[in-house]
Amino acid sequence: MLLVQLAHLRGGPHPIDVHLVEPRPAPGPGLAYSARRPEYLLNVRTPALSAFPGDPDHFTNWVATTELPACAQQFCSRQIYGRYLQELVSTVLAQPAMNGMRFFWYQDAAVAATVAPDKYSATVQLASGHALRTDQVVLALGNFAPLPPTGPAQAYLHHPTYHGNPWAKGALRGIAPEHSVLLIGSGLTAVDVLLGLAADGHTGPVTVVSRNGRWPAEHGPITTGYPSFYATELAGLTTVGAVLRAVRGRVRAAARQGIDWRPVLDSLRPDLGRIWAAWPLAEQARFLRHLASIWSVVRHRSPPQNQAAVQAMLDAGIVRMQLGRVRQLVPQGEDLAVQIEKRGYQHWLTARHVITCTGPLLDYRRIDDPLVIGLREAGQLVPDPLGLGMLTDSHGALLDKEQQVSPVFFTLGPSRRPAYFESTAVPELRQQALALAQWLAEMSDSQKRLSS
Template sequence: MLLVQLAHLAGGPYACDVHLVEPRRAPGPGLAYSARRPEYLLNVRTPFLSAFPDQPNHFTQWLHTIDAPPCEEQFCSRQLYGRYLHALVAAVLAAPAANGLRFFWHHDSAVRCTVAADGQSATVQLAGGAALPSQQVVLALGNFPPLPPTGPDHAYLTHPTYHGNPWAKGALRNIAPADSVLLIGSGLTAVDVLLGLDADGHTGPVTVVSRNGRWPAEHGPAGLSYPSFYAEELAGLTTVGAVLAAVRRRIRQTTGQGIDWRPVLDSLRPDLGRIWAAWPRAEQARFLRHLASIWSVQRHRSPPQNQAAVLGLLAAGIVRMQLGRVRQIVPRGEDLAVQVQKHGQPQWLTTRHVITCTGPLLDYSRITDPLVVSLRDAGQLVPDALQLGIQTDAHGALLDAQGRASAVLFTLGPSRRPAYFESTAVPELRQQAVALAQWLGQTLSGH
C-alpha cells in the first residue's frame, strides 16, 4: 500500500529510489492474500477494499477489467485480492513514477538494520549479502506467526502433526480425510481452516477448543448504515465502562426501532482510534483483559456463506466446540495428547493433528525475526507495555529507548496497534499508507 501511494505522490520530481525488500515470489499479496485457496474469503465486502481512499470503486473496476466471475454476496476470495495487489505493485515496479521516483524489488529478506551514529541514515543488510544505504526505512512487516500455545515442554513443536502456523506453505496438506483434528481458537483463522479442510474432503472429527466458545459474528445485509454518535455520546469518555454503557444504550434504542446492531457499531469505525487513545493505559489494559475477545468476534465478522458452512459442519457432528484453555500438548506416537482446562478441571483429549488458530504474535519483545531483534537490541525499536506492537509517534516514526522519534525508522500496519488498536484492516491500512507517504514526501526533495 505504501509503495503504491509513494508512486502516486503529488509533486516532484523526486530524485530518489525506493527499494522493496520482499522474499515472497510475488510482491504485493503478502501473507494474508498469498494462499492459493479460493475458499478463503475476504471478510470485508468488495466496495470497501480499494487501495485508494479517494477512489472507492478502484477494486470493483479492476475486477471488471479482468472479467472476474461475480463474487458471491460481494465477498471475493483472498486469492483474487492478492492478484489485485500484485497488479498494483507490478505496475509501480515496471517504470519510474510520474513524480520521478524509481522502484526496485529485492527478492530477499532483511536481516539487520543499523542506524548511523548521527541518526540521519541507516543501512539495511539483506540475507543474500547486499546492503542498502537508506535515508528512510519503513517496517511494513505485517503479522508474525503465533507463539507455541503451551510450554515449557516444546517437544510437540517438531511433531509432524502439529501445525503451529496454518498459513505456512503447504500447511494442512498432510491431514488425511478421516484424521481427527483439534483447533486451538475459534476466530476467523479457525473458520478458514475449517473451510479449507472441508474443501479438501475432510470428514474426520474436529474439536475446536475455545476459551469463550464464540464464533465470529455474521455480516448483516449489504448497504446498511447508521450516523456516527461519537461526538454526541462518546467524545471525552475516559473509561471502558462509560464507553461500553453508552454503546449498549444506543444499541438497545436502535434495536427497539428495528435497526440492526452491526451498522451502529460500524458507525464508530472512523473514531475507534480516538476512543482507544482517550483511555489511560490502565483502562486499555482492562479492555484487553475483559472485552477484547468479545469485541473481536463482533467487529471482525464472517461472510454469511462462511457462517452457513460452519453451522453445517456443527449440525453434521463433524465439528464440536470444547470450552476451555489448552494447557499441555504431549506427543503420543503418531497422535498428540492435549490437556484442556475449564474452571480448574483438566481433561485430556487425544487427536491426530493440532492446529494453532490463536491469531498473530503482536508482542515485539518476543518476536525473533533477526531484523526486529537487531533494532530492538540497539534500542531503536521499543515494544509497547501492553504487548500490542511498537511505540511510535503520530506519524509512525519509531520511538527509541529514550522516547525520541526517529528521523529514519517508520512503521505502519499491525505494528501500530498501540496507537490505534484497530490497525489491521484495509480501510485503516490504506489511510496510514497515504499519511505516511505524504509525510515522507516532505523530505524526499532533499535527497
C-alpha cells in the same frame, strides 16, 4: 500498499529511489492473500477494499474488468485480492512513476538495520550479503506466526502433525480425510481452516477448543449507515465502562427502532482510534483483559456463506466446540494428547493433528526475527507495554529507548496497534500508507532544500 501510494503521489518531482525488500516470489499479496484456495474469503465486502482512499471504486472496477469468477454476495476470495495487489505492485515496479520516483525490488530478507553515526541515515543488511544505504527505513512487517500455545515442555513443536502456523505453505497437506483434528481458537483463522478441510473432503472429527465458545459474528445485509454519535456521547470518555454503557444504550435504542446492532458499531469505525487513545494505559489493559475477545467476535465478522458452511459441519456432527484452554500438548505416537482446562478442571483429548488458530503474534518483546531483535537491542525499536506493537509518534516514526522520535525508522500496519488498536484492515492500512507516503515525500523534499 505504501509502495503504491508513493508511486501515485501527486506533485513533485520527487527524485526518490524506493527499495522494496521482499523475499516472497511475488511482491504484493504478502501472507494474507497468497494462499491459492478460493474457499478463503475476505471478511470485508468488495466496495470497501480499494487500495486508494480517494478512489473507493478502484477494486470493484478492477474485478468487473477481469475474467475472474464473480465475488458471491460481494465477498471475494483472498486469492483474488492478492492478484489485485500483485498487479498494482508489478505495475509500479515496471517503470519510474510520473512523479519521478524509481522503484527497485530485492527478492531477499532484511536481517539487520544500523543507524549511521550522523543518525540521519541507515544501512540495511540483506541475507544475501548485499547492503542498502538509505535515508529512511519503513518496517512494513505485517503479522508474525502465533506463539506456541503451551510451555515449557515443547517437544510437540517438532511433531509432524502439529501445525503452528496455519498460513504456512502447504499447512493442511498431510491431513487425511479421516484424521481427527483439533483447532486451538475459534476466530476467523479457525473458520478458514474449517473451510479448507471441507474443500479437501475432510470427514474426520474436528474439535475446536475456545476460551469463549464464540464464532465470529456473521455479516448482516447491506444497510444505510447509522449516524455517528461519537461527538455527542463518546468524545472525552476516559473509561472502558463509560464507553461500553454509551454504546449499549445506543444498540438498545436502535433495536427499538428495528435497527440491527451492526451498523451502530460500524458507525464507530472512523473514531475507534480516538476512543482507544482517550483511555489511560490501565483502562486499555482492562479492555484487553475483559472485552477484547468479545470485540473481536462482533467487529471482525465472517461472510454469510462461511457461517453457513461452518454451521453445516456442526449440524453434521463433524465439528464440535469444546470450551476451555489448552494447557499441555504431548506427543503420543502418531497422535497428540491435549490437556484442556475449564474452570480449574482438566481433561485430556487425543487428536491426530493439532492446528494453532489463535491469531498472529503482535508482541514485539517476544518476536525473534533477526531484524526486530537487532533494532530492539539497539534501542531503536521499543515494544509497547501491552504487547500490541511498537511505540511510535503520530506519523508512524519509531520512538527509541530515550523516547526520541526517529528521523530514520518508520512503521505502519499491525505494528501501530498501540496507537489505534484497530490497525489491520484495508480501510485503515490504505489511509496509513497514504499519510506516511506524503510525510516521507515531504521529509525528502525538505532535506533536499536544506542541502541545496
